[in-house]
Amino acid sequence: MSSEPVISLQNVTKRVGRKTIIDNLTFDVPQGEIFGFLGPNGAGKTTTIRMIVGLIAMTNGQILIKGKNIKTEFEQAIRHVGAIVENPEMYKYLTGYHNLIHYARMVPGVTKERIDEVVSLVKLENRIHEKVRKYSLGMRQRLGVAQALLHRPSLLILDEPTNGLDPEGIRELRDYLRYLTRTEGITVVVSSHLLSEMELMCDRVAILQRGKLIDVKPIEYFTKGSDTFQTYRIEAQMPEQAIKGIRQMAGVQEIKISEDGLIEVTTEREQIPDILEELMRNHIRIYGVQMVRRSLEDGFLELTGGGQIG
Amino acid sequence: MVNLVLNENMKIFRRARTWILIALMAAFVIFGNFVMWNENKSAQGEGWQTELTQQKEMWNDRLKNSSPDDESQTYYKEQIEVIDYHLEHNIRSEQGTMWNGINESAGLGILITIFTIIIAGDIVAAEFATGTIKLLLIRPANRLKILLSKYIAMLLFGLVLLFTLFVVSVLMNGILYGFKDIGLPLVSMINGHIVEQNMVLNLWKTYMLNGIATVMYVTIAFMISSVFRSSAMSIGFSIGILFAGNILLEALHRYEWSKYLLFANTDLTQYLDGRPFQDGMTLSFSIGVLVVYFLAFNLISWLMFTRRDVTA
Ligand SMILES: Nc1ncnc2c1ncn2[C@@H]1O[C@H](COP(=O)(O)OP(=O)(O)O)[C@@H](O)[C@H]1O
Numbered sequence: 180m181s182s183e184p185v186i187s188l189q190n191v192t193k194r195v196g197r198k199t200i201i202d203n204l205t206f207d208v209p210q211g212e213i214f215g216f217l218g219p220n221g222a223g224k225t226t227t228i229r230m231i232v233g234l235i236a237m238t239n240g241q242i243l244i245k246g247k248n249i250k251t252e253f254e255q256a257i258r259h260v261g262a263i264v265e266n267p268e269m270y271k272y273l274t275g276y277h278n279l280i281h282y283a284r285m286v287p288g289v290t291k292e293r294i295d296e297v298v299s300l301v302k303l304e305n306r307i308h309e310k311v312r313k314y315s316l317g318m319r320q321r322l323g324v325a326q327a328l329l330h331r332p333s334l335l336i337l338d339e340p341t342n343g344l345d346p347e348g349i350r351e352l353r354d355y356l357r358y359l360t361r362t363e364g365i366t367v368v369v370s371s372h373l374l375s376e377m378e379l380m381c382d383r384v385a386i387l388q389r390g391k392l393i394d395v396k397p398i399e400y401f402t403k404g405s406d407t408f409q410t411y412r413i414e415a416q417m418p419e420q421a422i423k424g425i426r427q428m429a430g431v432q433e434i435k436i437s438e439d440g441l442i443e444v445t446t447e448r449e450q451i452p453d454i455l456e457e458l459m460r461n462h463i464r465i466y467g468v469q470m471v472r473r474s475l476e477d478g479f480l481e482l483t484g485g486g487q488i489g
Numbered sequence: 490m491v492n493l494v495l496n497e498n499m500k501i502f503r504r505a506r507t508w509i510l511i512a513l514m515a516a517f518v519i520f521g522n523f524v525m526w527n528e529n530k531s532a533q534g535e536g537w538q539t540e541l542t543q544q545k546e547m548w549n550d551r552l553k554n555s556s557p558d559d560e561s562q563t564y565y566k567e568q569i570e571v572i573d574y575h576l577e578h579n580i581r582s583e584q585g586t587m588w589n590g591i592n593e594s595a596g597l598g599i600l601i602t603i604f605t606i607i608i609a610g611d612i613v614a615a616e617f618a619t620g621t622i623k624l625l626l627i628r629p630a631n632r633l634k635i636l637l638s639k640y641i642a643m644l645l646f647g648l649v650l651l652f653t654l655f656v657v658s659v660l661m662n663g664i665l666y667g668f669k670d671i672g673l674p675l676v677s678m679i680n681g682h683i684v685e686q687n688m689v690l691n692l693w694k695t696y697m698l699n700g701i702a703t704v705m706y707v708t709i710a711f712m713i714s715s716v717f718r719s720s721a722m723s724i725g726f727s728i729g730i731l732f733a734g735n736i737l738l739e740a741l742h743r744y745e746w747s748k749y750l751l752f753a754n755t756d757l758t759q760y761l762d763g764r765p766f767q768d769g770m771t772l773s774f775s776i777g778v779l780v781v782y783f784l785a786f787n788l789i790s791w792l793m794f795t796r797r798d799v800t801a
């Protein structure tokens with residue numbers, strides 16, 4: 180059961196006129212994963228999501244949701260999906276509650292209790308009987324999540340869900356998505372043009388650029404680095420003097436003094452004790468050593484060859 | 490499917506705009522009836538016998554003095570028989586009763602067409618304009634059913650307007666003329682026999698005949714709404730041809746093919762009056778033309794709505 184991917188894209192291509200908007204995308208997302216879709220504005224994230232939920236037709240390829248073809252078995256496939264595509268547009272002249280009733284009527288088996296459950300899940304109890312017109316962007320976003328979860332989907336797709344959320348809201352969303360994957364085994368696909376948000380939320384990230392899939396990597400790849408060389412920061416007395424001795428040592432790739440007066444040395448892990456020993460031999464006092472986490476941007480730039488990230 | 494229609498009804502009737510249209514409909518009926526009542530005051534007394542006798546004399550005059558053709562002759566004779574029946578059985582004519590106003594009010598059906606066009610033009614296009622179409626179409630309901638539920642909801646709104654017209658015109662004319670003649674029968678000549686018909690049934694027959702044109706125009710509005718996804722274009726164009734239709738017909742009357750135009754066939758009363766738009770047109774011809782247009786409009790809506798990408 181869990182060996183079958185919840186969603187599978189196979190050679191998915193979208194052409195409009197002569198323009199290829201999505202070029203031969205292939206990837207699978209297993210059950211329980213939070214999968215990120217990362218790319219600058221115009222990369223084709225929304226277009227891909229529209230194809231996944233059957234709003235637009237693909238020129239080539241196929242998309243399976245829990246093994247059901249979105250094109251030929253639309254109703255069986257879409258039953259498993261809850262989604263927000265771009266902005267969570269609701270009927271502004273209806274109350275939040277009537278909006279939910281509207282979507283509940285479209286899927287068999289969504290009870291009044293379930294509606295109340297999702298309302299409290301997204302913490303809209305106090306405002307749910309107000310017209311959506313009066314909602315803030317954050318509240319609309321939450322109502323959007325509520326409508327997507329109503330029918331207990333296996334796959335939740337959120338297109339740029341952090342738009343309009345403050346950092347606190349983003350943290351809440353992240354915790355909530357984690358909760359859903361753990362407790363209900365739900366699979367989540369989120370898109371974003373912000374690397375830092377992906378880092379907080381996702382297990383794996385697909386990088387999309389001009390409609391092409393650059394790579395799919397676990398999030399650790401971006402944060403920990405793949406090679407053996409790491410950058411360390413050493414807080415020491417007299418750094419100018421200190422680096423003279425280290426620079427000549429074997430295994431030291433790069434060394435410099437940072438703006439805040441720390442020694443930044445890029446080297447292999449095994450070299451660290453030797454470097455410290457060398458410093459102490461020169462009677463330089465050491466106050467601290469710390470590994471510098473590679474930023475997501477660094478990882479991203481490496482992968483895309485310095486491309487724009489948006 | 491029932492749920493889908495409930496949804497569409499919710500989206501129509503939980504909007505202030507809808508109730509404004511219904512209130513406007515009621516207001517027009519009240520105002521129109523008042524004006525008509527005010528103008529017809531003369532015939533409201535108990536002088537209906539005198540008036541019918543005068544009318545009878547007029548028909549008699551024409552029979553004698555204007556040497557009419559066979560068709561007119563039978564028509565005049567029928568009219569005289571009907572008047573005699575009224576006088577003999579002491580059944581008053583519709584003139585000066587509430588039924589005069591009620592039957593005249595059926596002409597306000599044009600407002601039903603216009604107001605339903607407004608709803609029809611919006612019902613698909615607005616979902617695209619606001620982006621709600623995306624959340625609507627990612628449910629386990631196929632697009633044809635969603636489109637059909639919108640079409641049904643739009644027609645139901647037209648029916649609500651029709652009931653408004655009916656109820657308000659009955660009440661208003663009852664108040665103005667009094668309800669005493671509410672049971673008045675309609676006396677007419679059918680196949681050479683005098684028959685008394687129920688006024689209410691006759692009224693609904695008129696409503697239904699007028700309704701054919703309404704259904705055709707709102708179907709056009711619905712089609713444009715689905716194809717161009719623009720409320721303004723749909724409403725503007727549909728109301729435009731609603732008014733331009735008859736002018737266009739006048740201009741094109743000399744061409745034989747103009748009988749295939751939609752407008753030449755929407756008014757089926759042309760056959761009841763025995764005066765078709767062009768010689769050789771029959772009731773079944775018009776019904777055939779209407780059915781073809783109806784199917785074509787709906788097929789276009791369906792193809793455009795179900796096949797095209799949703800990029801809203
Ligand atoms: N229907 C369309 N016709 C032509 N170009 C389109 C269409 N839809 C999207 N595009 C183009 O495809 C690209 C991807 O858009 P989109 O999927 O919205 O990107 P993202 O969501 O990653 O910002 C953009 O360059 C956009 O201009």
Ligand SMILES: [Mg+2]
Nearest residue numbers: 224225226265
């Ligand atoms: Mg987008």
